[in-house]
Amino acid sequence: MSEKIKLKITDRQGQKHDVDVEIDSNTNLMEFCRDNSFGVEGFCGGMGSCASCHIHIESSEHYGNPDDDELAMLDDISNSKTNSRLGCQIEINKDIDGIKFEIAQEP
Numbered sequence: 001m002s003e004k005i006k007l008k009i010t011d012r013q014g015q016k017h018d019v020d021v022e023i024d025s026n027t028n029l030m031e032f033c034r035d036n037s038f039g040v041e042g043f044c045g046g047m048g049s050c051a052s053c054h055i056h057i058e059s060s061e062h063y064g065n066p067d068d069d070e071l072a073m074l075d076d077i078s079n080s081k082t083n084s085r086l087g088c089q090i091e092i093n094k095d096i097d098g099i100k101f102e103i104a105q106e107p
């Protein structure tokens, strides 16, 4: 039986969604949001170079450790905050069970 985790997502209209997602290390938060009608485009295909998957993490324990390339990209986004991440850089695994995040408005 496959294992599931919970995601708590606030969409760009401010609507909150609690969803159960199967753990899949080949999938990241951008892909989940793109494929489930959350309006995330993922223009660069998850290469970390377009920022269309910008999210704000609202659960501090799930902020993770963005690498230098991701931090540089986040620095270039006008509505970036200290809790910003690129959804494509966050794999869907059990470490993020219960993660709460808001899909950032497009700048």
Ligand code: FES
Pocket: 030, 041, 042, 043, 044, 045, 046, 047, 048, 049, 050, 051, 052, 053, 054, 086, 087, 088, 089
């Ligand atoms: S999909 Fe382009 S930066 Fe995440």
